[in-house]
Amino acid sequence: MPVATCRTVSLHGAVGHLIDVQTDVSPGQVGLTMVGRPDTSLSESRDRCRMAVVNSRLSWPATKRITVLLSPADLPKRGTHFDLAIAASVLAAAGTVPPESLAGTVMVGELTLDGGLRSVPGVLPMVLAASERGIERVFVPEPQAGEAAMVPGMTVIGVRSLSQVVAVLTGEEVPPAPPVAAMSGTRLLSWRSQDRREEVDLADLHGLAEVKYAVEVAAAGGHHLMLSGPKGSGKTSIAERIPSILPPLTPEESLELTTIHSLAGALESGDERLWTPPWSAPHHDASKASLIGGGSGQVRPGELSRAHAGKTKGYSGRRPRHLAC
Template sequence: MPFATARTVSLRGALGHVIDVQSDVSPGQVGTTMVGRPDVSLNESRDRVRMAIINSSLPWPATKRITILLSPADLHKSGTHFDLAIAVSLLAAAGCVPPQSLEDALFIGELSLDGALRPVQGVLPMVLAGSARGLRRVFVPEPQAQEAAMVPGTSVLGMRSLAQVVAELRGEVVPEAPPVVTSSGSRLLTWRGETRMEEVDMADLMGLEDTRYALEVAAAGGHHLMLSGPKGAGKTSIAERLPSVLPDLEPEESLELTALHSLAGTLDPDQGMLVRPPFSAPHHDASKTSIVGGGSGQVRPGAVSLAHGGVLFLDEFPLFRSDVIEALRQPLESGDIVIARTDEQVRLPARGIVVLACNPCPCGEYTVSARTNRCQCPEVRRRDYRAKVTGPVADRVDIVRHVPAFTPHDDHRFAVRESSAVIRRRVHAARRRQAERYAGLAWRLNAHVPGAVLREEWPLDAAAQRLVDDRIYAGRLTARGAVRVHRLALSVMDLAAVRSGAVRPGPGPGAEDVAAALQLRLGEPLALDVIEVRAG
């Protein structure tokens, strides 16, 4: 039969679409035609596949007309990972490979001219898409077999060459082949949580009791955080320790994060599934594409998606480009990124904790006290610097904390400083309460719940609602801010319940919870009893 079908996957962001690679080898004008909206890199695969087949000592139908259809034909396709599927479908159509051996198989890999298989990006989301379509037998380049095997229920065959794939499909003895040469390109561009926990600990921080409590609330409920203060106050040290108090990722989050890193080409296959929350801290000169994702050709996830389930730290936030600052509105609000192009729209998850840090002025020396103020910046420069953090962006941040500069009079040698492990246990317990509260719903943490659902299912009591209304009428709180206060109050309530030993999540938050949430939201100093009683 001069016709055969092999299957591979086309990626649109982190979502994969199974593609039928259909090849027809029949009499006619000699040539190779590829249809189905291939891009330039995919069109070039005709020559790569031809030379790979010939140099693998396999028959090339040189006197036939070859037609290759990538179906569905209306979907734009790109990438060199189509090579292996094109090659085996051609060989099956030419009678070199049994067509029935391709029925339940997925083929992923780039071919070199000598027939060797080369690794490609995005293997994990491709295998996930194939598994959803019932394709349980997966052929991938040998170095990526461990990555593909992360998908349960799949039979992964790590191959070194086209000749090995053909022998496996024929049921013959698989020949020897040189090991696959992997690129020495980029490894992980983010600090992974397990290594950061070995280097930093919350016990390292001296004082800063209210900021430590704010960090715990942010970790418990997944809330965004803004830190302001003069240089050297410890903003970076605080943000770096936030991953150390986060519990391990849930299985679904772990798979999502690993797939995103696979898509970006930053996944180290030797590390296996990512189970610790990541930490990403891009430089303030980073481009919009590197932060939110995009790029030419196939869309790649940016830093905000690579920190999914973890922490994205943007130090010197007012120095970031204006387009980057404004682009953060969407992930801060909805927890995902939508990249729209002329012929496609890609949605990438980005539900991590965003920590913004800024100085009071460009030089970082400004203080409200005339005795300690050493700032030489003109007032207009200070005003322009602060204006970079626009109102709509700042309104999407849940917690605001001012970190004061350390002075010689601050003596914390005898203060009790809890370790990250102790705080992490409380955070984990608070998240378990949220898991029970939102069982069967689409949300994991308090920060994810829509305002309408909060008001209907976990409403504020009369005294608590009056506190929120007073701030709204005074112009200190927007409607969006009121929803974020409600979410914060739930996290405050959960931590207080963990401290008191309560087992099941109760009704909506009370006035004390809302009062603490308002202080966190508006950047007001926290009462000492709030820190001691509610944080433990």
């Protein structure tokens, strides 16, 4: 019986688990059965994958029984980024793609009905998890190729459609395809000082010598700091300039911080690795969930996590893993 295996990654918080997508195509009752604790969005991928294959003018085994196992089966699976790996394993089991071409490869991406790809959040932690387990090649949506390339030693192939993936796996000429649409979680709002972080410097402030000295001591020694005073006394002006006197992040801190922002869906096409200590200014009435993160199923980091190795206004500290009051 023809069986093929493709690999992808399942995220549980910021921890990635390597998943074997095993597909069997054999005679029997026609249909596609998916096992291995998939959630609702993942169960719907059977229809997305089938139509993506058909509309890409590839051969779908419509007269066979298709069984897809997401292994290990005891881990719950969620998300739409499994689509590309499922479609590739079905095509390999059906003989359209050589099964050996999937060895040492991880695939990440959501499929549209016409065979195109869509970007997904969390690509960087997925690729990191794959690299730690010996994977050396990854297929991702084209806009996220730069994000995946932040992982040292990884061969990244950015693709726009399922047809392009099949062409790469079979060694054929890569066909043209429309550009990949941006994620639905594209940044629309920003806090008022976000675009001028490179322009502010603690040396620009005049006066407040004692406060500036306290800030310098806290930054140099890694101490927590609380600024208290009436409105207009300069608390925010001083706090947003603290990153200007902090050293750049180490490579390890930079990769951790960029991974958290990827998991939060805050990285967009063209964004580079984060090297400057972050600064965040949540509203004074921000909810607990927005500060510490959370969520049902897919965890979303909060402002404290996104300020990892940096500073959050009102929740200060130098390089703790999670900033605290």
